[in-house]
Amino acid sequence: MAMQEHQDPAADAAHGAPAGAAEAHGAAAGHESSGGLPQFDFAQWPGQIAWFLVIFFVILAFVRFFVTPKLGGTIEARDGRIEGDIAEARRMKEAADAEAADAAAEIAAARGRAQKVAADARAKAQGEIAAALAEEEAKLAGVAAEAEARIGKARDAAMTNVQAIGAEAAEAIVEKLTGRKATAAELAAVRS
Numbered sequence: 001m002a003m004q005e006h007q008d009p010a011a012d013a014a015h016g017a018p019a020g021a022a023e024a025h026g027a028a029a030g031h032e033s034s035g036g037l038p039q040f041d042f043a044q045w046p047g048q049i050a051w052f053l054v055i056f057f058v059i060l061a062f063v064r065f066f067v068t069p070k071l072g073g074t075i076e077a078r079d080g081r082i083e084g085d086i087a088e089a090r091r092m093k094e095a096a097d098a099e100a101a102d103a104a105a106e107i108a109a110a111r112g113r114a115q116k117v118a119a120d121a122r123a124k125a126q127g128e129i130a131a132a133l134a135e136e137e138a139k140l141a142g143v144a145a146e147a148e149a150r151i152g153k154a155r156d157a158a159m160t161n162v163q164a165i166g167a168e169a170a171e172a173i174v175e176k177l178t179g180r181k182a183t184a185a186e187l188a189a190v191r192s
Helices: 002-005 009-013 020-031 042-178 184-191
Strands: none
Touching: 042 184
C-alpha cells in the first residue's frame, strides 16, 4: 500500500483506473495512515462501547440462563450423590457392625458350647477313669485278700510245722542233754 501512495494519479489513469477512484483510494490510504488503532480513536468509542455492552449482556444472559443452571444442577447432583454415598456407607457400616456383633455372639456361644462339651467329656473321662480305677482296686483288693489268705494258711501251716519241728528239736535236745526221752506231757508244755 505504501507503494500505491507514491504513484501519481496519472499513472492510475493510464492503467485504466478512473481518476476519482484514485482520489478515493488516496483518501482511504491517508485515513489508514493517520495513525493508530481504531480502539484509540475517540470518534469510534461510542460504537465500540455499544457493541461491547451488547456482547457483554448476551454473554451474561447466556451464562445466567444456560451455563449457571446446568453447572448448578451438576453441582447439586454431585452433592446429592456424595450425600447418598455417605448415607449408604454409614448404612453399610452399621450393617457390618451388626453382623460383627452377631458373629461375636455366635463365637461366644460356640466357645461356651465347646467348653461345655470339653467339660462334659472331661467329667465323663474322669468318671470312666474312676470306675476303671475302682474296678482295678477291687480286683487288687480281691487278689490281696486271696494272697493274705494263702499267706495266712502258709503261716499257720508253717507255725504248725514250726511247733512240730520245735517239739522235735526240744525232744532231741532233751534227749541229748539228759540222755532220756521227753514225755508227751513235757512236750505239750513246750508247745503251749
